[in-house]
Amino acid sequence: MTESWPAPRPIGPVASVVSLPGSKSLTNRALVLAAIADGPGVVRRPLRSRDTLLMAAGLRAMGVGVEDRDDDWLVTPRPMVGDAAVDCGLAGTVMRFVPPIAGLARGRIAFDGDPHMRNRPVGEVLAALTALGIRVEDEGRGALPFTVVGTGTVPGGTVVIDASASSQFISALLLAGARYEHGVDVRHDGKPVPSLPHIEMTVAMLRERGVDVDDGDANRWAVAPGIVAALDQAVEPDLSNAAPFLALAATSGGSVTVRDWPEHTTQPGDALREILVAMGCTVERVTGPDAGLRVTGGDTIAGIDLDMHDIGELTPAVAALCALADSPSHLRGIGHIRGHETDRLAALATELTGLGADVTEHADGLTIRPAALHGGVFHTYADHRMAHAGVIVGSAVDGVLVEDIATTGKTFPDFAGVWTGVVGPA
The missing domain is CATH 3.65.10.10 (Enolpyruvate transferase domain)
Known part of the structure; x- marks a missing residue:
């Protein structure tokens, strides 16, 4: 049986700088x-x-x-x-x-x-x-x-x-x-x-x-026949993996900087900048030794009404943040994420509800209303993004146990170690 990992909760506003692995x-x-x-x-x-x-x-x-x-x-x-x-x-x-x-x-x-x-x-x-x-x-x-x-x-x-x-x-x-x-x-x-x-x-x-x-x-989309030229390719940081860290700024009322955030990118994770502003955060680019993107949390987390059709992989992290918001949220256009590593809509509805959240599952999305959350086991279904959702809730709620945190190794080696280094031990 896979052990559950106590998700650490910061004792106050965080102030951290994070370097992410590549996309x-x-x-x-x-x-x-x-x-x-x-x-x-x-x-x-x-x-x-x-x-x-x-x-x-x-x-x-x-x-x-x-x-x-x-x-x-x-x-x-x-x-x-x-x-x-x-x-x-x-x-x-x-x-x-x-x-x-x-x-x-x-x-x-x-x-x-x-x-x-x-x-x-x-x-x-x-x-x-x-x-x-x-x-x-x-x-x-x-x-x-x-x-x-x-x-x-x-x-x-x-x-x-x-x-x-x-x-x-x-x-x-x-x-x-x-x-x-x-x-x-x-x-x-x-x-x-x-x-x-x-x-x-x-x-x-x-x-x-x-x-x-x-x-x-x-x-x-039409691709003409021809050669594929050899190229040295530098890989950008994985911006979707930034989601739990930037969400931590919102849940703790602190500040998190992700180094090396690209000026221009095709990564869907870049949408986090606008999403977090809509949820009450301040987002800014910073220069100097820790050049990148800085997110600072506000006094509260605001709910959102958002079509996530093009950015479905961000849904677990955003849904977790919505469960901590002080107003309702509706995430839509994401029926296709039922075919991801797990049926993410069903999994999110089940696990967030299990921690006290008020969630309604729709064919293509979720409605999440404010509710008092409590501790418990948050199952991940061998899905790294579900683990991200679990640690986000755990950063604001005592006693959250994330099952199979090691599944984050799919895209983020030693995620648990890096997360603990930023948040502090449970």
């Missing part, structure tokens, strides 16, 4: 692009966590060189020949981004992961790969486990998919598309695509490598 989203995209580039490239200051280590291991299994160079990874593209097995763990990016490049290998590439991953959606990607000329063996499941039978080349062309469950479906095809004989022309047909900033991130990284991407029409 998982940027790291795994950089690794995939480096693996199919026209020469060796360096991924600088990558995140080294379970998700990114699984990506590196999966690429190595297919023959790509991924070597440690101090804090960096040197990636050397090599012919991907022979059978291989790729462990996806709980990493959606591995499950969705690697199969499109596995079609460029010569061999049978088998994919599987943790038990819960067999429930996460990937069927649209597999169907798209089949339409683009890649043989996929999944016994009709449209889910893990499956095998991609690579022949070394992929015809490519036009494909229509429904990406309303995940923007990763589109990014997966775009990342590999330049290496297909006819490129790839991806057309979305369905409800609005969630997390569009992640597609914008993919497009920006492709263009940095000289890839021709046409995204001028709504719900259509």
Whole structure:
């Protein structure tokens, strides 16, 4: 049985400076692009966590060189020949981004992961790969486990998919598309695509490598065939991982600075700046030795009415903060996060209610009203963002026990140690 971790509560307003590990989203995209580039490239200051280590291991299994160079990874593209097995763990990016490049290998590439991953959606990607000329063996499941039978080349062309469950479906095809004989022309047909900033991130990284991407029409992204130029890529801090630390400024009435916050970024976590202002915080950029973004909490936390369709990964942290607010909140447009590491809407409603919160779960969101919270066990469902929600509540409520805090290692090694260093021991 997994032990529960006593979430520490600060004894007064915090005043801290935090350095975050690199972005998982940027790291795994950089690794995939480096693996199919026209020469060796360096991924600088990558995140080294379970998700990114699984990506590196999966690429190595297919023959790509991924070597440690101090804090960096040197990636050397090599012919991907022979059978291989790729462990996806709980990493959606591995499950969705690697199969499109596995079609460029010569061999049978088998994919599987943790038990819960067999429930996460990937069927649209597999169907798209089949339409683009890649043989996929999944016994009709449209889910893990499956095998991609690579022949070394992929015809490519036009494909229509429904990406309303995940923007990763589109990014997966775009990342590999330049290496297909006819490129790839991806057309979305369905409800609005969630997390569009992640597609914008993919497009920006492709263009940095000289890839021709046409995204001028709504719900259509076309990648022309051509080379993917080798590039040394510096990885930004993971701004979504900043959420619990910046929320701590609000819950403690203190101040938290996140170092090296980029001036311009495609990361969805950048939306925290506006969200926290709306909830009563002061947000400012600071210069000097600790240059970055500083958030200072106000006297109270205000509730919000927010469409989070494009920034769904921030929902657990924002919902936790809303449970501590002095006015009602409504978070909407996030039905797609039911297909994340767990059904995050159901999990948040269950766990916040278990600590005394007044939560109503809707098909696409949550309504959270002010209520007196109390201690208890906050279950995480092997979901790192749920653990973030638990520690945020614990920073303002005595006796919160976060189950399986180690799940934060998915994107933040030693999160518990860093959090304790900022907050103080329980």
